[in-house]
Amino acid sequence: NIQPPEKPLQAEEWNRLRESFQSPAVFEEVMFNSMIRCNSPIDVAKSLLTHVAKNNGDIGYNLLVKYLALCVQQGQTSEIHDVYEIMKTKFKILESGAYNLIIRGLSNSDQWKMALTLLEEVKKIMIPSRTNYECCIKAAGRHQEMNLAFELYREMLTKDLVPTLDVLQAFFDFSRGMKGAELQKELFGILLYLRNNQIYPHKMFMRSIKLWFESIPGGNWRGQLTNIKDSGQCPVCNHQLEDSDLTEEEYDNLRERIIRDVIHGTDTFRKTSPQEFEAFQTFVENRLPFDIVIDGLNVSHIKPRKMQCENLFDAVNCLAKDNARLLVLGRKHMLINSSNWKREIMKEMQNKADFFFAENISEDDAFLLYATLRSGKHCKFVTRDFLRDHKACLSDSLTRHLFRKWQRGHQIEFSPSVEGKRINFLPAFRYDCVVQTTGDTWHIPYKDTFEEKYSYRVPRKWLCIQQK
């Protein structure tokens, strides 16, 4: 590791350093990198640049960019300006790295409007990155130019750039205490963006939202943190949250897409065969509707020490209350008498539930989805699988969101205490975990931590906002 000097050096001192360095060819680069790392004073960097310029009569682009990075790091606006001027005269265009730095540097200074012109320049040669937009939006917001900020935000969305949570949060922070129906509408739009894309804000972001609501002049909004009851009722305002049922149209759409993308895909033979799928379809049509569809093989592995058919038997018994109509999906090998699959137990189960056995090399999960969707809105399914691979087969994000929404409301999972003797199930969610509003109330689920580790895990904490 190489330490940059603390004071500007003379040419001969640089020379000496350079000669004692292992590979003199990259000396300047390495030196600059460590200057950036140690945040050295820019006078030191300048002295090195001067040395290079005097020796070679020119400074390479990469060194200029590195110097720029150092200036940005320390907020040296005039230097950023100078470097940009030099770069502009020397090169026809710049590349993304330099633009990123200049935009970032200038947006944090009082010359932030210059960052906007640079953004225009970037647009001529490529699509700006989302951080480019983020810098400009934040700069505009910081100077109370909310219209401009929203314009940039919309432009970014039309370019299919996904805004960072930071930008969204910034909008709420900058609008705090500001008046205007138009502004309010825009911010509600952001909340709806969260809803449509099933994004959950983190704690800090949630706080910004709460503070903004409470700061609206004459709005009389009050926010409170809460946990929603299992019934789906908010303990603060007693409002019943919406359920995750899809509309008729969405339902049909999702079913069609599951058949097309998940079951058939590029080749029906990959997951099943046309004959088998047809046989399954007629089987389901003849016995509709089911209340619960069970992934037999998945359930049979809940407790590894028990015989597999016993596990399944327990699960079927547990779910068969209230005359619920059950469908168990399995594979043909379950019918062969073996140490794990006893014929008598299988026989007994078949009295309590309908069974469909797929070929051993077919995928039964796809059938599970089809049967559940075909049975209607009330039908639930049981599996420990998160079905991520099936969600991934769906080709557009809209359908994937529909799928997630439907899955949240219709998947029955096992209760985590598997240690006990009996098998227990967690009922499917009665309410949908998503940002929602009724006009005079808002309910916003939020994550405790910033990191979103598991896409299938939904937050249990909520922000309830109501207008008094």
Next chain:
Amino acid sequence: MQSANVLLKKIVRSSVLPFAAQHGMKKDLFPLSRTLSLSLCLKEDNSCNPSEKLDLDAWKKVMKSGLQEEVSETVSERKELSALAAARELLEMWRLAGRSVPENISDEQLKTFLECPSKSAKKKYLRYLHLKELYKKNDKRKMDEKRERRLESQEQASKTDENKRNSFVCLWANCMDRAYSWRVAQSMIFGQPLIFDMSYEKDMSVREVANTVRQIVLSEGCNRRSVDPFHIHFCNFKDDSLYHKEFIKHYREAWGKLLITVTDQCYTDVFPKDKLIYLTADSPKVMKTFDHDKIYIVGSMVDRSIKPGVSLARAKRLGLETAALPLEKYLLWNTGAKNLTLDQMMQILLTLKDTGDWKAALEFVPKRKYYGFVSKPVHQLQKTLNLINTLKLGKRQEEVQKQFAKSYSKKLTQK
């Protein structure tokens, strides 16, 4: 900045340590001579006061001088840039910034670059071109060095004059070629067929097709040099397909003279169905022995983005028997997918055909993919597995291990 960081890391790793010593961090770690010379340098540092006479902005003057004339040109030129030229300039700037970008790029490659759907795809493509360029340069350098060495040795040889006399005229390569061709011709009449199924073009990207063809060319080479070659069939082969173009790139005129059978028919039309066995890693059935009366089919596909079940689906559709290599039975698998490259498959099949020895055949599986051969009896294997698992999982999960060992041995006995 990212590329700069990567660069930094690379360089830092190889950079010299004495600079740390300058600030007295690890001084005592260094040999004495080093520290001495440095301390000398340090002393001088303190003695003269550098910032006094330094003009820190001198570099700006240097950069700005002599640029005035060019400015007017660049402004007028800027408007005339076509998309390609603009991309070329952008690449040049990236290269200057130290990203992995090729130095020279053809218009065709530039078009492919522009057609990449996303930024990361563009980056990947550039990196690929960059590496390709590097390899090419290295190869060329090595070739040049070799040629020089050869010339030198020839000079020396000519000095010492021809002392050697040989009873054979030196025509080795030619003779071997003829012998090989004779064997392959023989196999085309009497040999066992081996089918490459060329119907996966639409499942692959252009680069994957190129890789596939390369692997097939290698396989064909192995087959030609073997003692008892297969009679290779390319089935479902469409003229003017991507496969075809790539083959011609590799073989040139030799493509028409290859001793293989190429047909656009499906193998089910050429051979009786009950003799065909489709080899696929997804098959539930495991191959026990190599059958000299069967006709094996290998799917000509490279799937970099893993697409499970594509070839199994094809076999299912045609109602063919399938088989997978008994990799788990003979090898303690480590990492990596179970699908092997086409030339590895060819080597394995050739060895099986000649010897029937699984151990010898599976030597061609890449070593990184497995720990070792399963040579011990099952109960000993259980012990080692238990040991591995206790080391991996700790003692608590002994139960799990037992279960695992049990199921593993069961799998072994089933096969």
